[in-house]
Amino acid sequence: xxxxxxxxxxxxxxxxxxxxxxxxxxxxxxxxxxxxxxxxxxxxxxxxxxxxxxxxxxxxxxxxxxxxxxxxxxxxxxxxxxxxxxxxxxxxxxxxxxxxxxxxxxxxxxxxxxxxxxxxxxxxxxxxx
Numbered sequence: 573x574x575x576x577x578x579x580x581x582x583x584x585x586x587x588x589x590x591x592x593x594x595x596x597x598x599x600x601x602x603x604x605x606x607x608x609x610x611x612x613x614x615x616x617x618x619x620x621x622x623x624x625x626x627x628x629x630x631x632x633x634x635x636x637x638x639x640x641x642x643x644x645x646x647x648x649x650x651x652x653x654x655x656x657x658x659x660x661x662x663x664x665x666x667x668x669x670x671x672x673x674x675x676x677x678x679x680x681x682x683x684x685x686x687x688x689x690x691x692x693x694x695x696x697x698x699x700x701x
Contacts, residue, residue, distance in 0.1 A: 591617065 592614035599616065601609040 588618070
């Protein structure tokens with residue numbers, strides 16, 4: 573891509589040089605009634621081109637900079653975990669039950685002793701299955 577950009581800039585420069593060579597004439601530009609600017613045609617064309625290109629280029633760079641900052645902020649926000657990882661004591665998402673006293677599942681404490689091991693053949697105390 574860099575070679576294409578370089579070729580375009582070289583062609584633009586060559587075209588500007590050819591234009592300057594064939595149009596090297598003195599012109600008078602009347603700015604106000606008593607203010608007249610005498611300049612060459614190529615200088616007038618170059619200044620006009622820059623007056624149109626520089627503000628547009630600056631606006632483009634500013635928008636690009638702002639969007640890159642916004643994308644980086646969004647990417648860093650997705651990298652950091654927003655929810656704490658589930659602990660073994662927390663109820664499983666598929667277990668939908670309500671305690672006998674009407675409390676929702678996330679408020680029911682799970683009581684386990686240190687030597688308590690899960691028996692794979694025992695019924696689940698939460699669901700009764």
